[in-house]
Structure formats: structure tokens, C-alpha cells
Amino acid sequence: MTKDGARGLPALGAALLLALGLLTPQAQAHAAENPTVKAPQAAKSAPRSIPAPKSPDTPEDARPLAAEQRARAAAPTAGSSVGAVPAARQPAAACDVSAFAGTSGAALVQQVKAAGLDCVNSLFQLTGNDAKGAFDEAQMTTVANALRDTSAAYPGDNSTSAGQLVLFLRAGYYVQWNHADAVGPYGDGLRTAVRGALDAFFAAPRTRDVTDANGATLAEAVTLIDSARENARYTGVVKRLLNDYTGSWPAAMTSAVANTETVIERGFDLPEFVSALQADPTFATTVSSFVTRNSALMNGGDLVTRIGIQLGNLVASDALRAQGRPLVKDLINRYPLVGSTGPLTMNLLWFTEKKDAGNCSFYGTCDVPAKLVPLVLTVDHTCNADLRIRAQEMTAQQLADTCTSLIEQDAFFHPIVKDNGPVKDDHNTSLEVVVFDDYYNYSLYAWEMYGIAVDNGGMYEEGDPAKAGNQARFIAHEASWLRPQFQIWNLNHEYTHYLDGRYDMYGDFEAGMTTPTVWWVEGLAEYVSYGHRGAHYDAAVTQAGKGTYALSTLFDTTYDNADSTRVYNWGYLAVRYMLQSHPQDVSALLAQYRVGDWNGARTLLKTTIGTRYDADFAGWLKACAADNCGSLPTDQAPLCTAADTRQYDRNCRRDGVAATTGNYAYSFLYLPAGVHQLTITTGGGTGNADLYYNGGAWATTGSYLAKSTNGGNGETLTVADPPSGWVYFSLYGQQGFDGVTVTTTYN
Incomplete structure (x- = not known):
């Protein structure tokens, strides 16, 4: 917790x-x-966390996750799952979807029966006038009545085209759900016809044949129960399939059983289904018995696990909780929390904790968190x-x-x-x-x-x-x-x-988080991660080329006002720029963060710094986009100690150097005899300062021995065998500059 x-x-x-x-x-x-x-009777509180996206490469897994991860589908199931003829075996010209919209009555029934299953399956994609012409209530009623008549002599295979009629009805419900404005409403007339069709089909003796030939059509008919929202009416069919099933059933018949999961799960959204289960407690015990009888088949992604999880919906229902509690308790305590039964037990456990909170002592699960650690x-x-x-x-x-x-x-x-x-x-x-x-x-x-x-x-x-x-x-x-x-x-x-x-x-x-610190928190994490691994941050360099944000804007980033690109890519860019160009400001900021002076840190960012660095940041972004992002300064030299702020020494720096456009910041240092190399570096700050060196006289743009005139303030001059005595250098304001750090070293 x-x-x-x-x-x-x-x-x-x-x-x-x-x-x-x-x-x-x-x-x-x-x-x-x-x-x-957890203490008995005490529910866990949800931890404070901020969700973030998974990797787009995270693979899909056939095994079910906890209920909070699954959104129950609203629309009827799309497309055929079993029994369609492979497209390669059916001529492309055999399917003209417009023909279904242009016929009615007996001609429509004949059109449906004569079509291949793949052709009928393509009708799930109809829209507009074609959807209306094929699937308005009159058309659907006609096909439902035809299924009723065909089912009277259903032979246990698709030789009478019952499969096409079932699939057409499924397609109609799906298209009408998604395009009701085009298709129009469905009413009691269709409901009566579909009930007659399903009653006749499931009453046909050959629907009990345990064969792939029967299973292909039976599986679609089970799905049609849910498409027509007749889940409550056919709980007996679901019980029959669950009671009869064994692991030796062929694939298509197994699919018919697997499709009962949709009938059960989505049935809990229908008041009449809940009422049916209230009136018939044997439905719940049938599901439980189905699980225990076929537990050897469980591997996490199997139909036994998926159907067994539906018992958790009993616990989630006020009307059915009393039925569900003992059954769920039995399964959670019967099967291990890890291994092939883990997906069942952990999903059922989720229902007990999220939908029947405070009752861990009844379920015997109060110690599960601690128990799981060594098991997992x-x-x-x-x-x-x-x-x-x-x-x-x-x-x-x-x-x-x-x-x-x-x-x-x-x-x-x-x-x-x-x-x-x-x-x-x-x-x-x-x-x-x-x-x-x-x-x-x-x-x-x-x-x-x-x-x-x-x-x-x-x-x-x-x-x-x-x-x-x-x-x-x-x-x-x-x-x-x-x-x-x-x-x-x-x-x-x-x-x-x-x-x-x-x-x-x-x-x-x-x-x-009382003030916006996300730019630093996430930007530093990115900077250290990529820097430590020596990895090139392609995404951030690409974003630099877009120049989307000013630095001052990034200081305002929060998890609520920013997407992942701004939080991570732009956080990285902002932190990298500040560490490289304004290390003294970072030091001042961290001094505030480290004592919890969040308002003081905010004032530094938004008032002291404000928009001063925005222009320089924009220039740095352009260089970074060209893969010239610079590097973090090495350990900084100590501050120079001479009273004259223009004077430097062997290994020291001065911060905050400034001059207006067209003017100079003059400097000098004394070199003893025998110096082999003098290095002068500048960086950070705003504007554009050019660096000039002139040996024994003041350095200007018209009088110098060496110069460094890059864009921005990142300049370096290395002078070999300089003369001993006083030497002079200066920063010239090509554009007014401020906050520049100047460092001198020699050996």
C-alpha cells in the first residue's frame, strides 16, 4: 500500500x-x-502513480490480464471466426456485395445461401446505402425466418447453407450497431424472428454432433446469441455446451464452447441475464464444474481459464455476489497462484479485491501479496x-x-x-x-x-x-x-x-511537484541514461530541429500539460542545454531543490532567468539538430581570486562576463617564463561573444594575434609558446552578451 x-x-x-x-x-x-x-477486512489503497505508455513493441499476449486491463466490447463480435472458406478456394468474381442490397424476400434468401462463407463474411464491412439495402429490419427478418425453416432439418453440417444464414444475421447486427443511422432501428419483429430461428437451430438434434462439420456453424450460432442480445434466453445452451465438453473435442466444436465466453461476459451487462442467473443458480455451478473438470487443460491462454474468469463477474454483481463468493473462493484456493493456473487465480483475485473489497478474510487471501513475492x-x-x-x-x-x-x-x-x-x-x-x-x-x-x-x-x-x-x-x-x-x-x-x-x-x-519540476526530473533521467550508456538520442535530436518550445516554456512542463515528447525529448534538451551552457544556474537551482525551497527555485527559473536564454537556446537547438549538441563541461576550474575582475590566472574562471553589442569585456593574465600552451575557453550565457587574443597589447577586432568567432558563446583559443609577462584577450559583443563563463589554463 x-x-x-x-x-x-x-x-x-x-x-x-x-x-x-x-x-x-x-x-x-x-x-x-x-x-x-493486508490486515483482514482491510482493502488495499491504490498507490499514487502517474501512468505512462508502454513500449509500442510490447507483444500482445493471448493470456488474460486482470479485469481492469480489459475493456468489455460494446459492439457485437466482428467477422467470422470459424468455418469460412479460404479466399484462395473461392473465385474473386463470386462475391458481389451490392447484390445483397438489391434483392429481398426469397431472392435474398437464395442469394445468401448461394454465396460462399467468405463472401457473406465480407458483408461486415458494408456502410451507407449498401448497409441499409442489405440489413434493414425487413431483410434481417426474412433471413431469420429462413434460418428457422432450414434448422428444422439441420443435417449437422453446412450442406443446407445454415452457416451462411447465421453469418448474414451476425453481420447485420454488427453493421446496424455501428451504422444505425444508415440501417435504421431493429424492433420486436426481428427479435421474434431471431428467437424463432435460434430456438429451432439449437433444438435440432444434429447440433449436438461432436464434429468439425457441425462445430463450424454451431460456433457462429453461439456468437449470434450475443449479437442479438439474447444471452438470457439461451443460458441453457451455454450450460449444455459446458457440461458436454471434453478436451478431446475437435477444433470447431471447441471454438463453439470458447464462444460462450462472450455470451457470458457480455450477458452481465443485461438485466435480464442477471435475473436469469438469479433464478437458476446451476448456471454458476456449471461454470465452476467446467473449470474443475477440465483443469488439466489450463495453460493461461485456454478456454477453461477464460470462461472460469467469468465467475468473477458474479462477485462484481450485487444481485449475484452470494452465489459467486463460495465458487470464487474455492477456485482461488484450489489452484496455484503461479504457473499455468496463475492467470485464472490472479484474475479472480482481482474481482474479490476490486469488486468485493474488505473481505479478504472470507476468501483467505489477506496474505497473498507477501506470499507472492517468494513465489514469483x-x-x-x-x-x-x-x-x-x-x-x-x-x-x-x-x-x-x-x-x-x-x-x-x-x-x-x-x-x-x-x-x-x-x-x-x-x-x-x-x-x-x-x-x-x-x-x-x-x-x-x-x-x-x-x-x-x-x-x-x-x-x-x-x-x-x-x-x-x-x-x-x-x-x-x-x-x-x-x-x-x-x-x-x-x-x-x-x-x-x-x-x-x-x-x-x-x-x-x-x-x-508543488511547482513544475518535471523538465528537470525527467530531463535529467534522460540525460544521465543516454550519457551513461553513450547512446545517441535520435528522437531528441529530431525534436531539436523542429524548435517547438522556448526554454522558458519548458520550465512550465507538468505531467498534465505535456505529452511524452515534451516530457522526455524536450526535458532532455532543456537539461542538456542548461548543464552545458549555464552550469552556475543549475548549481543555484539545485541548491534550492536540495532544501525544498520550491518557490525559490521557481522564482529563479521564471524571474531571474525568465526568457533571457530563449534566443540562445533556439540557436543551440539548430546546432543540435545538425548533430552538434556540444558536451558537458569538464570539472570547472575554481573562481579567479584577483580583486580586479579583468585579471585571470593559471587555472581559474570568471562567471557572468557581459558586454553590450559592439563593446568589449577586456581581460589579462600574467604568464611566467616557460609556458608551452595557453588555453582560453568561453561558454554559456546569452548573446554572441567573439574571443580575441593579442599577446602583449589589448585585444580588439582590429588588433589581435588569434581569434575564435563561432556563433553563440562557445569559443576556444589555444596559443602555443606564448610570451612571458602580461598577455591580453577580450570578448567582443557581436551581439550583446551576458552570463558568459571564461576559463584560462596553461602549462
């Missing part, structure tokens, strides 16, 4: 997929916290006193490489932010990295183990850093789509959040 004020950070945007040094991972989202064993995370590895990895499955080499990457990143981080140790009251002395085997397992288990939202690529939770014993945790998953390369999605980005929270940001995440 999340503590109040826990730091929860949204995950890195989906596009940022780059390899990590030594094949060490990268992960993709953040917001986690400390697991606690079988790897427990300590990198050092500060880093621990809990994983579902990692090799010794993968663990070693991950530890190495994070330890080296720690060393990379501190020279950038120039901290003096942890901020006051921060007790997050260690980080636990949790690694699930893939996105599916993360989604299946992490919501329960750590009380987090899982529709993202991972979560980082700082917790309450002022609380002794608090455990910061990053909950991640392997980027399975990159295998055989091993990578934890966004690992280095997330580790930067831990370091930044510990060494730069006072208090918890919520405190740091």
Missing part, C-alpha cells in the same frame, strides 16, 4: 528503446512502493549494500551486468549534479530493483504484490524518504521483444530518479 506523499514517477515514453551497455537493461515507467501484508521472484541477488535485485528469472551474467551498469551509473551521476551527499532527512539508503520476466507477468502480478497500476511499462516508488526503514523500489520487466538480447525496460532512466530523489530533491515526490 502506498504511503501518503510517496514519490511516484511516470514511466519513460514508449519511443525510447535503446540498448544498455553490457547488454544491461532499460525499463519503462515508474511509481512503486513498499509491499505490506525466485531470484534474490545483492549487488552491494545499496542495490538489491529481486527477479523472476535472470542468469548470473545478467545479474552481474545489471549491477555493474548501475554502480557505474552512480559514479557517472555525481559529477554532473555536484552534490554534497544525500539531502537532509533522506533515509533511502538502498534501492530494490524488481524484474518480472516480461510485460505479461508484470501486469499479472505487480498490481497485487505492490499495489500499483500496471497499464504501463514499470513503476518507481520512492516511498517516504524521511521514514527510517523505508524501501525505495523500482518495479520493472524485461523487454522480451528484444530477446536474445537481455534488457530491463528503462532501467537507467529509473535509477536516475532514485539518485535524483536522494541527492537533489528534498522530501518526497509530491513535495517536489
Whole structure:
């Protein structure tokens, strides 16, 4: 359960997929916290987290996820799933969809029966006048009556074209749902006709044939139950199929059973279906018995699991909860939480916690979060006193490489932010990295183990850093789509959040968000991640060429007013520019962040700096777009100590150098005999300052021995074997400049 004020950070945007040094991972989202064993009758509170997108490369998985991840479809099921003739076996000219809109009565029935199943299947795509002509209520009623008549002698296969009639009706319901304005309303006349058709079909003795020939049409007829919203009327058909099914049934018959999942799941949206189940408790016990009788077939993505999960909807219904509780309790406690039965038990567990909250003692599930940790995370590895990895499955080499990457990143981080140790009251002395085997397992288990939202690529939770014993945790998953390369999605980005929270940001995440700090929080994480890995940030360089944002605008970025491009790509650009061009401003900003003076930091950004750097930032973006983004200054020389602000020495710098357009900032230093090389560098600030050197006399644009006249303020002059004594250099205001740092070194 999340503590109040826990730091929860949204995950890195989906596009940022780059390899990590030594094949060490990268992960993709953040917001986690400390697991606690639930007390009986106490529901878990949702952790404070900000969802972020998954990688677009995250593969789809056939296995079901927790109910909060699945949106129940509103429209009838589209297209045929079973029994269609492969297109290669049917001449293209055999299907003229306009013919269905131009006929009616017996001619329409003949047209439907004569068409191939693939041709009828294409009718799901009809729109406009064609949809109206084919599927208005009169046409649908005609075909429903034809199915009724054909079903009287249904032979157990499609020799009488019952399959085409069923599929036509399915297509009509689908098109009318999506294009009711074109097709028109359906009323009681059609409902009566469809009920007659389905009654006759399911009453036909040969619909019980356990053959693929029967199953092809039967599977479509089961789906038609839901398309016509007759779920309540045919609960007996569903029970019959579930009671009769065995794992030896052929594929098409198995599909007919699988299609009952839609009838059941969507039936719970219909009051009459709920009433039918209230009146017939054997429906629920039939579903439960179907699961226990066929449990050997469960592999996570099977029909037994999917149909068994529907028992959770009983718990979600006030009217059916009493029926559902003992059945769900039995299944949760009967089958393991991990392995092939995990998808069933974890989904049913979700229903008990989200739809029947506060009753974990009844279900016997109060200790499940703590129980799951050792069951799921079988790897427990300590990198050092500060880093621990809990994983579902990692090799010794993968663990070693991950530890190495994070330890080296720690060393990379501190020279950038120039901290003096942890901020006051921060007790997050260690980080636990949790690694699930893939996105599916993360989604299946992490919501329960750590009380987090899982529709993202991972979560980082700082917790309450002022609380002794608090455990910061990053909950991640392997980027399975990159295998055989091993990578934890966004690992280095997330580790930067831990370091930044510990060494730069006072208090918890919520405190740091009282003013807009997202540009720094996410931009630094990107900067350190890419810099540490030596990776080229293609997406950010591309954005630099667009010049979308002013620097002063980026200082206002929040998670609510920005998309992932602004948060991550532009956060990176803003932080990189500030670190390279205005390190003294970054130092002043971090001094405010480290004591929790959020308003003081905001004043520095929006008033002291304001729009002063916008023009220079725009110029820097153009250079960056050409792949000349510059580099972070090496460790800065100390400030010069001479009282005369124009005087420099062997290894010192002066900040805040300025001059107006057309004027100079004059400087000088004394060189002892034997100097082999003098280097003068300038950078940062606003405007455009050119650098001139003139040996033993004042340097001007008309009197100099060397010059550096790049655009902006990034200038360097290296003078070999300069004369001893006083030498002179100056910055000329090609455009008025301010805030420039000038450094002199010699050897």
C-alpha cells in the first residue's frame, strides 16, 4: 500500500528503446512502493502513480490480464471466426456485395445461401446505402425466418447453407450497431424472428454432433446469441455446451464452447441475464464444474481459464455476489497462484479485491501479496549494500551486468549534479530493483504484490524518504521483444530518479511537484541514461530541429500539460542545454531543490532567468539538430581570486562576463617564463561573444594575434609558446552578451 506523499514517477515514453551497455537493461515507467501484508477486512489503497505508455513493441499476449486491463466490447463480435472458406478456394468474381442490397424476400434468401462463407463474411464491412439495402429490419427478418425453416432439418453440417444464414444475421447486427443511422432501428419483429430461428437451430438434434462439420456453424450460432442480445434466453445452451465438453473435442466444436465466453461476459451487462442467473443458480455451478473438470487443460491462454474468469463477474454483481463468493473462493484456493493456473487465480483475485473489497478474510487471501513475492521472484541477488535485485528469472551474467551498469551509473551521476551527499532527512539508503520476466507477468502480478497500476511499462516508488526503514523500489520487466538480447525496460532512466530523489530533491515526490519540476526530473533521467550508456538520442535530436518550445516554456512542463515528447525529448534538451551552457544556474537551482525551497527555485527559473536564454537556446537547438549538441563541461576550474575582475590566472574562471553589442569585456593574465600552451575557453550565457587574443597589447577586432568567432558563446583559443609577462584577450559583443563563463589554463 502506498504511503501518503510517496514519490511516484511516470514511466519513460514508449519511443525510447535503446540498448544498455553490457547488454544491461532499460525499463519503462515508474511509481512503486513498499509491499505490506493486508490486515483482514482491510482493502488495499491504490498507490499514487502517474501512468505512462508502454513500449509500442510490447507483444500482445493471448493470456488474460486482470479485469481492469480489459475493456468489455460494446459492439457485437466482428467477422467470422470459424468455418469460412479460404479466399484462395473461392473465385474473386463470386462475391458481389451490392447484390445483397438489391434483392429481398426469397431472392435474398437464395442469394445468401448461394454465396460462399467468405463472401457473406465480407458483408461486415458494408456502410451507407449498401448497409441499409442489405440489413434493414425487413431483410434481417426474412433471413431469420429462413434460418428457422432450414434448422428444422439441420443435417449437422453446412450442406443446407445454415452457416451462411447465421453469418448474414451476425453481420447485420454488427453493421446496424455501428451504422444505425444508415440501417435504421431493429424492433420486436426481428427479435421474434431471431428467437424463432435460434430456438429451432439449437433444438435440432444434429447440433449436438461432436464434429468439425457441425462445430463450424454451431460456433457462429453461439456468437449470434450475443449479437442479438439474447444471452438470457439461451443460458441453457451455454450450460449444455459446458457440461458436454471434453478436451478431446475437435477444433470447431471447441471454438463453439470458447464462444460462450462472450455470451457470458457480455450477458452481465443485461438485466435480464442477471435475473436469469438469479433464478437458476446451476448456471454458476456449471461454470465452476467446467473449470474443475477440465483443469488439466489450463495453460493461461485456454478456454477453461477464460470462461472460469467469468465467475468473477458474479462477485462484481450485487444481485449475484452470494452465489459467486463460495465458487470464487474455492477456485482461488484450489489452484496455484503461479504457473499455468496463475492467470485464472490472479484474475479472480482481482474481482474479490476490486469488486468485493474488505473481505479478504472470507476468501483467505489477506496474505497473498507477501506470499507472492517468494513465489514469483525466485531470484534474490545483492549487488552491494545499496542495490538489491529481486527477479523472476535472470542468469548470473545478467545479474552481474545489471549491477555493474548501475554502480557505474552512480559514479557517472555525481559529477554532473555536484552534490554534497544525500539531502537532509533522506533515509533511502538502498534501492530494490524488481524484474518480472516480461510485460505479461508484470501486469499479472505487480498490481497485487505492490499495489500499483500496471497499464504501463514499470513503476518507481520512492516511498517516504524521511521514514527510517523505508524501501525505495523500482518495479520493472524485461523487454522480451528484444530477446536474445537481455534488457530491463528503462532501467537507467529509473535509477536516475532514485539518485535524483536522494541527492537533489528534498522530501518526497509530491513535495517536489508543488511547482513544475518535471523538465528537470525527467530531463535529467534522460540525460544521465543516454550519457551513461553513450547512446545517441535520435528522437531528441529530431525534436531539436523542429524548435517547438522556448526554454522558458519548458520550465512550465507538468505531467498534465505535456505529452511524452515534451516530457522526455524536450526535458532532455532543456537539461542538456542548461548543464552545458549555464552550469552556475543549475548549481543555484539545485541548491534550492536540495532544501525544498520550491518557490525559490521557481522564482529563479521564471524571474531571474525568465526568457533571457530563449534566443540562445533556439540557436543551440539548430546546432543540435545538425548533430552538434556540444558536451558537458569538464570539472570547472575554481573562481579567479584577483580583486580586479579583468585579471585571470593559471587555472581559474570568471562567471557572468557581459558586454553590450559592439563593446568589449577586456581581460589579462600574467604568464611566467616557460609556458608551452595557453588555453582560453568561453561558454554559456546569452548573446554572441567573439574571443580575441593579442599577446602583449589589448585585444580588439582590429588588433589581435588569434581569434575564435563561432556563433553563440562557445569559443576556444589555444596559443602555443606564448610570451612571458602580461598577455591580453577580450570578448567582443557581436551581439550583446551576458552570463558568459571564461576559463584560462596553461602549462
